[in-house]
Amino acid sequence: MESNKTVITIRNLVKTFPMGNREFTALNGINLSFAKGEFSGLVGPSGSGKTTLLNIIGTLDSPTEGEAIVLGDSVGELSQKKAANLRNMKIGFVFQTFNLLPVYSTFENVEFPLLLQKMSAANRKKSVMDALDWVGLTDKAKSRPAQMSGGECQRVAIARAIVKKPEIVLADEPTANLDAENSHNILKTMEKLNQSLGTTFLFATHDEKVIGYLKRIIKLVDGKVASDEIFAKK
Amino acid sequence: MITFKLAFRNLVGAGLRTWLNVFVLSLSYVVIIYMNGMLDGWNVQAKSDMMNWDTGQGQLWQKNYDPSDPFTLQDSFDPIPADFNTMIGEGKIAPVLVTMASFYPEGRIQSILLKGIPENQKVIELPTASMTADSSSIPGLVGKRMAEANKIKKGDVITIRWRDRNGTFDAADVLITAIFETNVPTVDGGQIWIPLSRLQKMMQLPGEATLFIRGKSDWPSFGKDQWIVKDLKSLTADIDQVIKAKSVSTSILYLILLLLAMLAIFDTQVLSIFRRQREIGTQIALGMTRGQVVRLFTLEGAMNGVLAALLAAVYGIPFLASQAKYGIPMPKASNSMGMAIAEKIFPVYSVGLVVVTICFVMLTALVVSYIPARRIAKMNPTEAIKGKIQ
Ligand SMILES: Nc1ncnc2c1ncn2[C@@H]1O[C@H](COP(=O)(O)OP(=O)(O)OP(=O)(O)O)[C@@H](O)[C@H]1O
Ligand SMILES: [Mg+2]
Numbered sequence: 001m002e003s004n005k006t007v008i009t010i011r012n013l014v015k016t017f018p019m020g021n022r023e024f025t026a027l028n029g030i031n032l033s034f035a036k037g038e039f040s041g042l043v044g045p046s047g048s049g050k051t052t053l054l055n056i057i058g059t060l061d062s063p064t065e066g067e068a069i070v071l072g073d074s075v076g077e078l079s080q081k082k083a084a085n086l087r088n089m090k091i092g093f094v095f096q097t098f099n100l101l102p103v104y105s106t107f108e109n110v111e112f113p114l115l116l117q118k119m120s121a122a123n124r125k126k127s128v129m130d131a132l133d134w135v136g137l138t139d140k141a142k143s144r145p146a147q148m149s150g151g152e153c154q155r156v157a158i159a160r161a162i163v164k165k166p167e168i169v170l171a172d173e174p175t176a177n178l179d180a181e182n183s184h185n186i187l188k189t190m191e192k193l194n195q196s197l198g199t200t201f202l203f204a205t206h207d208e209k210v211i212g213y214l215k216r217i218i219k220l221v222d223g224k225v226a227s228d229e230i231f232a233k234k
Numbered sequence: 235m236i237t238f239k240l241a242f243r244n245l246v247g248a249g250l251r252t253w254l255n256v257f258v259l260s261l262s263y264v265v266i267i268y269m270n271g272m273l274d275g276w277n278v279q280a281k282s283d284m285m286n287w288d289t290g291q292g293q294l295w296q297k298n299y300d301p302s303d304p305f306t307l308q309d310s311f312d313p314i315p316a317d318f319n320t321m322i323g324e325g326k327i328a329p330v331l332v333t334m335a336s337f338y339p340e341g342r343i344q345s346i347l348l349k350g351i352p353e354n355q356k357v358i359e360l361p362t363a364s365m366t367a368d369s370s371s372i373p374g375l376v377g378k379r380m381a382e383a384n385k386i387k388k389g390d391v392i393t394i395r396w397r398d399r400n401g402t403f404d405a406a407d408v409l410i411t412a413i414f415e416t417n418v419p420t421v422d423g424g425q426i427w428i429p430l431s432r433l434q435k436m437m438q439l440p441g442e443a444t445l446f447i448r449g450k451s452d453w454p455s456f457g458k459d460q461w462i463v464k465d466l467k468s469l470t471a472d473i474d475q476v477i478k479a480k481s482v483s484t485s486i487l488y489l490i491l492l493l494l495a496m497l498a499i500f501d502t503q504v505l506s507i508f509r510r511q512r513e514i515g516t517q518i519a520l521g522m523t524r525g526q527v528v529r530l531f532t533l534e535g536a537m538n539g540v541l542a543a544l545l546a547a548v549y550g551i552p553f554l555a556s557q558a559k560y561g562i563p564m565p566k567a568s569n570s571m572g573m574a575i576a577e578k579i580f581p582v583y584s585v586g587l588v589v590v591t592i593c594f595v596m597l598t599a600l601v602v603s604y605i606p607a608r609r610i611a612k613m614n615p616t617e618a619i620k621g622k623i624q
Contacts, residue, residue, distance in 0.1 A: 051616075055616045058519065060518070060519060060615045060616050060619075061615075061616050080523055080524065081523055084518070084521050084522060084523040084526075085521065087518075087519060087520065087521045088520065088521020088522075089521070093519045093520070095516075095619065097512070097620075097621075099512060099513075099515075099516040099519075099619060100516075101513055101516065101517070102247075102513070103243065103244055103246075103247020103248060104243060104247065108243065112517075112520055113520050113521060115236050115239070115240070116236065116520065116521050116522060117521075118236065160520070
């Protein structure tokens with residue numbers, strides 16, 4: 001991607017959690033920025049703060065100190081309603097545990113963010129079917145999550161994340177519950193989306209398979225950035 | 235609107251659990267309406283029975299007459315006003331003379347009321363026309379309750395003793411010419427009806443009466459100093475009282491039922507808020523505000539009330555309608571309740587009753603759903619997504 005527009009800027013970010021009567025520092029002075037269209041990942045040992053950082057970028061949590069500016073808005077200063085709106089319109093989430101809504105069909109799960117956007121029924125239907133086409137699940141539109149394999153569920157989750165054509169997709173360990181074949185499958189899907197729609201992807205992962213696809217790898221250790229490498233290769 | 239749609243999807247998706255709650259809740263609709271309908275039906279029926287058998291369309295009482303105090307009877311008569319005679323002749327007004335007497339069933343002595351009423355009266359259903367006998371004995375009527383309590387059969391001769399207006403004791407035989415069946419105890423228990431003319435003669439009170447019962451026509455003119463008008467409302471006030479007392483006790487019953495239903499919803503909602511925390515976290519991640527999620531869960535619980543109303547309509551309307559058509563058989567024991575109870579009660583359902591019941595149940599469902607849903611607002615979405623909250 002040629003565009004150099006910055007979509008995420010993180011400055012001197014500190015995040016602490018109360019632990020008994022002491023404080024635990026999960027993120028300690030993070031400085032990072034991501035341009036539109038990046039396909040990058042946070043790696044590092046368990047407990048290094050990957051999920052915490054992703055949650056802050058996703059406006060689900062707020063910084064203790066410093067700031068995280070996402071698509072022009074400072075996360076800690078957004079009202080609840082504005083944050084919800086930002087997540088609804090511009091940020092897609094993919095979780096390790098898929099987190100599909102169990103009583104909804106595939107179609108209804110993917111449709112959910114569009115319902116919140118109050119999109120018309122006709123447009124919703126078209127967008128959902130396009131998204132399902134992207135992940136290759138048009139024939140499972142009526143299935144419930146319980147009737148599908150883990151790989152299929154994660155593809156539904158990806159369709160749900162991209163159906164609204166978000167600016168940013170945040171994926172926390174998206175392959176941790178998948179076998180190798182399914183992992184490659186969904187990674188290829190995401191890569192394809194990244195290239196054709198210019199969506200910015202940010203992963204948090206331990207998985208070597210995922211790391212192989214990343215174009216930028218940020219290593220976190222003990223809540224700090226230990227290394228930040230860009231790979232020019234494909 | 236979208237919350238509504240989502241709530242509906244969630245409920246239908248939850249399947250059996252939803253239907254169990256909905257079923258229990260629908261029962262409370264039907265039972266509340268049924269019980270109240272029965273009480274209303276009873277009220278209507280008791281009043282109409284009472285009008286048909288006792289009060290007519292209204293009464294006129296001699297000023298001293300007090301049915302709750304038999305000792306007033308010796309002063310409770312006055313000459314029948316002259317203007318009444320035509321209508322009495324036509325049976326449109328029934329003069330009644332009441333006095334205390336005693337009789338001796340199976341060797342016991344028992345106080346009763348002796349009531350005189352014209353044979354030709356048409357204002358109450360008492361079969362007065364069957365009071366016929368030759369002049370040697372006095373024809374008399376008793377109700378079934380009175381007959382059963384004292385082993386009286388049709389054709390029996392009963393010796394009665396009374397005091398006339400001068401306080402002199404006298405005795406005579408009454409031939410029971412008919413036993414009538416009524417739901418109205420006030421014309422049945424502890425009393426014998428005989429022709430008015432005979433009682434007047436026995437009491438040495440020719441042309442006098444204690445009270446008058448009228449049909450549809452108004453009272454002719456009468457002396458306001460001797461007679462007091464009793465309208466239907468005051469004559470049937472006892473029924474309202476009894477029904478009110480009954481409705482308090484039935485209310486307790488259906489409150490318990492409603493409480494059970496609400497507990498089921500409350501329980502389901504509390505459970506689901508913990509079990510579904512990952513779902514809640516996900517919904518927030520997908521762009522719902524906490525307020526929206528709280529509303530969604532509240533609505534979801536409250537929609538139990540809506541679905542229950544629909545279900546209640548499905549089986550409740552045919553059930554309630556058939557009860558209204560064929561009546562509810564009442565146990566014999568209820569005869570001793572001290573007020574008119576028919577063998578069958580036809581429930582009456584008013585629009586107000588149905589509307590109030592529906593609003594009441596819905597409101598309660600809304601409240602018990604809202605209380606657990608409030609907790610969602612306090613949830614940390616990042617924890618909820620992982621399903622970690624205990
Ligand atoms: N809500 C919280 N309260 C207290 N401590 C927390 C909370 N969330 C995270 N932590 C702590 O912050 C640290 C970073 O957690 P985080 O989940 O970001 O790690 P991670 O890099 O994603 O690890 P993993 O690879 O195991 O997913 C951990 O030590 C964790 O225990
Ligand atoms: Mg993590």
